[in-house]
Amino acid sequence: MKLVPIDRRPRRRGAARLGVLLAVGATLLALGALPASAHIRVSADGGAAAGSYAQLAFRVPTEKDNASTTAVQIFLPADQPLASVSVQPHPGWTVEVHQKTLPQPLQTDDGPVSQVVSDVVFTAQSPQTAIAPQQFDQFSLLVGPLPNVPSLAFPANQTYSDGSVVAWNQSAAPGAPEPEHPSPTLTIGPASPDSGATPASSDSGSSSTPALVIGIIALVLAVVALLLLAVALLRGRRG
Numbered sequence: 379m380k381l382v383p384i385d386r387r388p389r390r391r392g393a394a395r396l397g398v399l400l401a402v403g404a405t406l407l408a409l410g411a412l413p414a415s416a417h418i419r420v421s422a423d424g425g426a427a428a429g430s431y432a433q434l435a436f437r438v439p440t441e442k443d444n445a446s447t448t449a450v451q452i453f454l455p456a457d458q459p460l461a462s463v464s465v466q467p468h469p470g471w472t473v474e475v476h477q478k479t480l481p482q483p484l485q486t487d488d489g490p491v492s493q494v495v496s497d498v499v500f501t502a503q504s505p506q507t508a509i510a511p512q513q514f515d516q517f518s519l520l521v522g523p524l525p526n527v528p529s530l531a532f533p534a535n536q537t538y539s540d541g542s543v544v545a546w547n548q549s550a551a552p553g554a555p556e557p558e559h560p561s562p563t564l565t566i567g568p569a570s571p572d573s574g575a576t577p578a579s580s581d582s583g584s585s586s587t588p589a590l591v592i593g594i595i596a597l598v599l600a601v602v603a604l605l606l607l608a609v610a611l612l613r614g615r616r617g
Contacts, residue, residue, distance in 0.1 A: 431522030447509035470507030
């Protein structure tokens with residue numbers, strides 16, 4: 379009886395093609411998910427509640443590979459002016475605070491306020507203190523009292539050492555995907571019974587968590603797919 383060898387090449391080719399498809403798909407998913415978490419974000423240390431003060435941290439990453447971040451301009455909400463804005467000094471950076479006069483004064487516990495901060499500009503004092511590629515830095519503001527609204531947008535301009543400026547000022551419609559240059563947005567919780575207490579769940583940086591998780595899963599899938607592809611190709615060579 380003559381034995382007929384079984385041709386396993388179609389099966390190996392199928393496994394190789396599957397590995398290629400998985401690797402490409404996972405890589406595209408990773409590339410699409412990870413950059414979204416690298417935009418300028420704002421979060422509140424300890425949370426943010428209506429009627430209270432909050433220490434805001436603006437996380438600024440440098441997304442360019444051939445230029446450093448040399449200046450960051452943060453705009454305070456124009457439609458919801460804040461009566462009090464204090465700036466935390468940042469080593470190696472100068473700070474400029476610009477004010478504007480309101481058409482109608484804000485009524486506060488300390489009396490009417492007619493002038494408020496419109497924007498704050500942080501500028502690196504030297505190339506050494508600028509934010510280099512693949513690095514990030516944080517800038518802090520103490521603001522309040524926060525209005526009774528669901529969220530506040532803080533548009534920002536990011537200036538690079540090559541002279542380019544990226545405006546983070548886009549807003550997404552409800553249910554729509556995040557735009558290319560979204561405004562840093564702070565989620566505000568309801569007023570707390572205790573004036574000094576704030577809910578811990580109002581960190582607006584959590585919006586980047588799903589993208590980060592998806593990116594990590596995609597990278598893991600890409601590694602697995604590449605291993606499957608390598609095994610399939612190795613078996614094909616042995617065959």
